[in-house]
Amino acid sequence: MKYPEHTSTQFDVELGAVCASVLRMGAAVENQFRLALDTLSTGDLTVVDRVLDEGRTVNAMEVEIDERCTNILVRRQPTANDLRLVSTIIKTINDLERIGDEAESIARLAGLIASKQPARLPRLQQIKYIAEIALGMLMAALKSFDEMDSEAARKVGRKDTLIDEEFRSILRHLVAYMMEDTSELTTTLQVVFVVKAIGRIGDHAKNISEYVIYMMEGRDVRNCSTI
Numbered sequence: 001m002k003y004p005e006h007t008s009t010q011f012d013v014e015l016g017a018v019c020a021s022v023l024r025m026g027a028a029v030e031n032q033f034r035l036a037l038d039t040l041s042t043g044d045l046t047v048v049d050r051v052l053d054e055g056r057t058v059n060a061m062e063v064e065i066d067e068r069c070t071n072i073l074v075r076r077q078p079t080a081n082d083l084r085l086v087s088t089i090i091k092t093i094n095d096l097e098r099i100g101d102e103a104e105s106i107a108r109l110a111g112l113i114a115s116k117q118p119a120r121l122p123r124l125q126q127i128k129y130i131a132e133i134a135l136g137m138l139m140a141a142l143k144s145f146d147e148m149d150s151e152a153a154r155k156v157g158r159k160d161t162l163i164d165e166e167f168r169s170i171l172r173h174l175v176a177y178m179m180e181d182t183s184e185l186t187t188t189l190q191v192v193f194v195v196k197a198i199g200r201i202g203d204h205a206k207n208i209s210e211y212v213i214y215m216m217e218g219r220d221v222r223n224c225s226t227i
Contacts, residue, residue: 021068022096024061032055032104095211102198144212
């Protein structure tokens with residue numbers, strides 16, 4: 001983690017420890033997402049419980065990191081850069097927690113789909129592709145946070161357009177599929193919800209990358225057409 005050093009070594013240690021906790025939380029959320037995708041591919045219902053268990057861990061980590069940030073603000077005399085860093089951390093863990101929620105939704109939906117034992121899962125390969133994009137965005141966003149690299153963060157945001165394009169393509173095919181085979185209507189709708197959840201994970205990863213840009217450059221790029 002790259003940030004300005006302080007006259008107080010203990011302050012640097014505290015900030016470094018909190019940032020390390022954010023990365024551990026990110027790794028746990030990444031694992032949640034991977035497990036949820038495994039459930040979708042394999043139909044293994046036992047994995048759903050593992051995703052939910054990981055979610056409880058993630059929620060506890062968010063509370064703990066938030067409390068540590070509050071303590072830093074109360075006990076220390078943070079500079080403008082410190083405030084930006086703490087703000088970035090708090091916003092980042094909020095988005096990570098929401099990614100975990102989306103992973104839980106995917107796992108639950110995958111469990112429902114598997115329980116019906118459909119003949120086939122429509123657009124599965126395309127869904128895997130969009131999921132890999134979202135997962136890559138999350139990993140890259142966490143790396144840009146770790147390295148406080150605004151240029152790397154910009155690359156994350158640009159991939160969001162690709163997810164949007166793939167989502168529209170998948171949705172068109174799923175609507176056509178529902179019209180052709182109404183017997184699988186419920187399952188197909190659940191697949192739509194899975195794809196929407198994956199898209200939201202990409203959005204949260206983009207948010208994290210934008211917080212990194214704000215931290216390093218002091219610019220809020222959330223509503224900019226280009227970053």
